[in-house]
Amino acid sequence: MTVHNLYLFDRDGVCLHYSEWHRKKQAGIPKEEEYKLMYGMLFSIRSFVSKMSPVDMKDGFLAFQTSRYKLHYYETPTGVKVVMNTDLGVGPIRDVLHHIYSGSYHPYPASYACMWSWW
Amino acid sequence: MTVHNLYLFDRDGVCLHYSEWHRKKQAGIPKEEEYKLMYGMLFSIRSFVSKMSPVDMKDGFLAFQTSRYKLHYYETPTGVKVVMNTDLGVGPIRDVLHHIYSGLYVELVVKNPLCPLGQTVQSELFRSRLDAYVRSLPFFSARAG
Numbered sequence: 601m602t603v604h605n606l607y608l609f610d611r612d613g614v615c616l617h618y619s620e621w622h623r624k625k626q627a628g629i630p631k632e633e634e635y636k637l638m639y640g641m642l643f644s645i646r647s648f649v650s651k652m653s654p655v656d657m658k659d660g661f662l663a664f665q666t667s668r669y670k671l672h673y674y675e676t677p678t679g680v681k682v683v684m685n686t687d688l689g690v691g692p693i694r695d696v697l698h699h700i701y702s703g704s705y706h707p708y709p710a711s712y713a714c715m716w717s718w719w
Numbered sequence: 720m721t722v723h724n725l726y727l728f729d730r731d732g733v734c735l736h737y738s739e740w741h742r743k744k745q746a747g748i749p750k751e752e753e754y755k756l757m758y759g760m761l762f763s764i765r766s767f768v769s770k771m772s773p774v775d776m777k778d779g780f781l782a783f784q785t786s787r788y789k790l791h792y793y794e795t796p797t798g799v800k801v802v803m804n805t806d807l808g809v810g811p812i813r814d815v816l817h818h819i820y821s822g823l824y825v826e827l828v829v830k831n832p833l834c835p836l837g838q839t840v841q842s843e844l845f846r847s848r849l850d851a852y853v854r855s856l857p858f859f860s861a862r863a864g
Contacts, residue, residue, distance in 0.1 A: 604773035623773040634771070641767045645783070648760045652753070654723035654742040654804050655787045664764070664783030668774045685773050 601689040604669060608700070611679025613639045638683065642673060662692070676701050720858040723788060723804040725849075727824065729837060730798025732758045735824070736840045738849060740859070757802065761792060781811070795820050809858045823849050 605620035615635035627634045642661075649661040663672045670690060674682045674697035682697040724739035734754035746753045761780075768780040782791045789809060793801045793816035801816040827845040828834045834842050853859055 620773070625772055625775055627770055629770075637767070638771060641763070641771075644760070645764060648756070649783070649785055649790075651746055651748075652757060652760075652790075652804075653744055653785065653788060654739070655806075656744055657785065657787060659786035661783065661785050664768070664780065666768055666772070666776065666780050667778035668776060669772060671768075671771075685771075687774075 602687050604685040604687070606685075606700070607635065607638055607681075607683040609635075609639050609681040609683070613643075615639070616680075639681070642681065642683065646675075662694070672697060674698060674701070720808040721806050721860050722853050722856065722858070723806070725804075725819070725853065726754065726757055726800075726802040727819070727840075728754075728758050728800040728802070731837065732762075733837060734758070734839065735799075735828075736845070736849070738846070738853070740853065758800070761800065761802065765792075781813070791816060793817060793820070799824065805858065812858075815856060819849065819852070823852065 602622050604622050606618070607615060608617040610616055613636070615638075618631070618635065627637075629637070645664075646661045650657050660675070661673055663670055665671070665688060668688070669685050670688055672684045672686065672690075672693050674694055676682075676698075680701055682700050684693065684697060684700075686693070721741050723741050725737070726734060727736040729735055732755070734757075737750070737754065746756075748756070764783075765780045769776050779794070780792055782789055784790070784807060787807070788804050789807055791803045791805065791809075791812050793813055795801075795817075799820055801819050803812065803816060805812070823845060824840075827848060828840050828842055829836065831842065834840065834845075840846070
C-alpha cells in the first residue's frame, strides 16, 4: 500500500503545495497546467456528482478509483482542498486529509500572517 | 444495499436504455439532457483519470463514490458503456455490468434482427429481463437503505 502524490489547493484554485513519493508516470504537461487541470476537473466532478445524485447528498464527492490507483478528496469549510492519490488498498482517509489541513497547513501560514501584521 | 439506477450508452453517446429502481432525487433537468451530461462527464473523467494517473494505467476509470452513493462504470471493447449507481455497501461489480452487456444487451438486442441499433432500445423483453436480473442481484434490496 502506498501514497503516490498529494496536492493542496486554496479556495481560489491556487496550488499551495504538491509532493510526490511514488509516481511512475508523469502527466506530460507542465506542472502549472497539471495543477489547473486537477483543480478544474475536481470542480466539475463535484458539481456533476451532486447534480446526478440519485439520493440526497450529505458530504459530496469523496473518492474515485481505477484498477490501479485511487484519488481521495477532502474539502474544508474554508474552501481548502486536499487531494491524495494512493493505491487501491487504502480505504477512507478523511481523517488523514483533515490532519494535513489542520495539523500541518493551517497553523504556520496563519501564524506568519499574524507576525507580519504585528510588524 | 441497493441499486439506484442504470444507464446504457453506445459508442456514439446515444442513451440506449435507462432504468431506475430507487431514486430519491431527480437531476432537475430533462431526461435527454441528463443522459448527455452523464455521457459527457464520464468521457471527461476517463480522459482526466488517465492523464493524471501516477502509475501506468491498465483498465482505466472504474468507479467513484460519495458519502451516499457509488457510481460504477464499465466499457466494452466495442464502446458500449454501462453505468450503475448503487449505495456504498457494493464492491466491484464488473462481472455484473459485463453480464448486462453480453448476457442481456447482446443476446436480446444485438442478435435480434428486429431491434434497430444506434437508438433507444424498444424491446420489452430486454427491459423486463434486465429488471428481473437487477432485482435478483445479492446487493439489491426491495427497500432502499
